[in-house]
Amino acid sequence: MRIIGIDPGLRITGFGIIDKHKDILTYVTSGVIRTTNADLPSRLGTIFDGVVTLIHEHCPDQAAIEKIFVNVNPQSTLLLGQARGAAICGLVAGRMPIAEYTALQLKQAVVGYGRATKDQVQKMVARLLNLIGLPGTDAADALGIAICHAHSGKLINTLSAFSSILTKKSCRIRLGRFIE
Template sequence: MRILGIDPGLRITGFGIIDKAGGRLSYVSSGCIRTPAGELPSRLKSIMDHLNEIIAEHRPEQVAVEQVFVNVNPQSTLMLGQARGAAICTAVLNDLAVAEYTALQVKQAVVGQGHADKEQVQEMVKRLLNLAGSPGADAADALACAICHAHGGLGLGKISTAGYRMKKGRLV
């Protein structure tokens, strides 16, 4: 199964593609979509156009997208949600199944704890996919999202976070 992971962002959208064969994961491709400065509609179109190219070239079977978290700035959250919506629409228009994961689920699946920092995620993605070097932060987050999906949304300890919420740093 080929999985496209997406870490949405209005300025930079990370993407990562992995193959899953049995319990083995292998790296296919990753990178960043950088949108040009300008009006929102043209930036969203840029995300959609680039994702269409990536989907056409790599032919993923499923897509995993990181869910939006609420920022201190509501305007930033709204903009991020629109970039995420553009990514989901692109996948759906290409007849791909879309799964959504919280940052907590992604970090738990890759690092083993939900409050890992970016460097820990990058290092574990590097190790899990047997890469020569660490991918950039946005590409690593997208690859981590794909890895989370490949693990069925389960953490390394096989603890599902579905139906739980965070309270004071713990799943409840």
């Protein structure tokens, strides 16, 4: 089972991809999708295209994305929601079954404490995936979302609901209209 985790952001969207085989988690790749200081539609397009490209290149079976929280600044919350929407649209375009987790759920699953710091999340992600170094904060959050999903009961429910589209062969077919 290959899982892609997404930590949405308007300037930087983190991604992390892991494989789960029985109870063993294996790191595949992680990084960020960076947008330029262009207009909002261009930035959202960059996020969408980046997610579609990741799906094409790595053929994940499942997707998990971080839910946003209501910020003190409503404008920031609205912009983050639009970035999250662009990422979700990229996942939906790739016919990915999507699970959503809060930052609290991510931190509890990875660190065991819902108010863990970003530094603690980075260190535990590196430890859980046997990484040599620490991933960046956005990539670590995305990997953490993937780990959270791998350990969640929602994985089993999502698998049964979407079992007909979860094959490596179908990945290329599902994305054919975006690749050509």
